[in-house]
Structures are given as C-alpha cells and as structure tokens.
Amino acid sequence: MxxxxxxxxxxxxxxxxxxxxxxxxxxxxxxxxxxxxxWEPKTIALSNSIDEINERISDAKQQVQSGEVSPICYYMELNKMDLTILASYVGMWKWRVKRHFKPNVFNKLNNRILQKYADAFEISIAELKNIKTE
Structure with missing residues (x-):
C-alpha cells in the first residue's frame, strides 16, 4: 500500500x-x-471482539450470582484470561483450577489458595469472595 x-x-x-x-x-x-x-474493517472487528468479551463477563457474573460457578470464573473473564493463563498465574494444574470453579469447592478453599487467585486478579480476598452486583 x-x-x-x-x-x-x-x-x-x-x-x-x-x-x-x-x-x-x-x-x-x-x-x-x-x-x-x-481503518473501518479493523474497527468493526475490534468492536465485535469487545462486545463479545463484555457479554462473556456479564454471563459469568450472572452464573456467579445464581450459584452455578465460583467468582473465579467471573474474575478470569474480567481479566481476559483463559484457564491455561490463570493456571499458570496461580501455579496450579488446569484441572485443579477448573475444580475451583465449583461453588462448593471454592467455599472450602483456604486463604493461602484464595490469596493466589486474589494476587493473579490484583484484588483482595474479600473482593474475590464478593463480586459487585452493580
């Protein structure tokens, strides 16, 4: 060009x-x-990608609020991570992180493990446990 x-x-x-x-x-x-x-085609593609990301964040938030998944799923989406990236940040196997997506398992996690997630998401443990409902 x-x-x-x-x-x-x-x-x-x-x-x-x-x-x-x-x-x-x-x-x-x-x-x-x-x-x-x-340029216009790139702007359209970028806009569509951002819309999709925002939709995934919203869906994850709804799932947390309805008790289907743990807050880890929401913060993973909010921080534009996937399972592989999150597992590498917290230093755990993917299967273990995926297990922590279950609310009953998440509720039993000790503060040492919760702190790993909080550090990865750059939030406090309190914020990790209670997502904002705004």
Whole structure:
C-alpha cells in the first residue's frame, strides 16, 4: 500500500489519540513506516471482539450470582484470561483450577489458595469472595 493511501478512519484507537504503526511504500517504491488512526474493517472487528468479551463477563457474573460457578470464573473473564493463563498465574494444574470453579469447592478453599487467585486478579480476598452486583 502506498504511504498516501494508508487509511485514517476513525476507530477505537482515535479515542485515546493512539496511532498504529504500519508499513507502506513511499514514492520510490521503498518500504517505510507510517502512522494510521485505523481503518473501518479493523474497527468493526475490534468492536465485535469487545462486545463479545463484555457479554462473556456479564454471563459469568450472572452464573456467579445464581450459584452455578465460583467468582473465579467471573474474575478470569474480567481479566481476559483463559484457564491455561490463570493456571499458570496461580501455579496450579488446569484441572485443579477448573475444580475451583465449583461453588462448593471454592467455599472450602483456604486463604493461602484464595490469596493466589486474589494476587493473579490484583484484588483482595474479600473482593474475590464478593463480586459487585452493580
């Protein structure tokens, strides 16, 4: 793509005055770098991804409030983690972390284990045990 034709569409990046570095060709056909505020297809894809993440967070919160899963699931979604990432942060096997998703198992966890989760989510144990209902 030629440097002059690099898209400068409004995107989620423009809200924070952030620009993305791209490669383009200059007037001599040589590759060079240029800045872009975004382009429409990427903005749509990014917006769809953010909507999906927010929906997953909302679903996890509802499941916690209805007693289907433990707060660990909610905070995992809120922090954009998956089971593998969370397990590596808390230093446990995935099967063990998944077991802690069960409310009856979560309620029996000691403070040492709860602190590992709280540290991974950068919250207190009290916040881990009681998600906000706002």
């Amino acid at each position: 030629e440097k002059e034709k690099v898209p400068q569409d409004k995107s989620n990046l423009t809200k924070n005055n952030v620009k993305e570095l791209l490669y383009a060709t200059d007037e001599n056909g040589n590759y060079t770098t240029t800045l872009s505020t975004g």
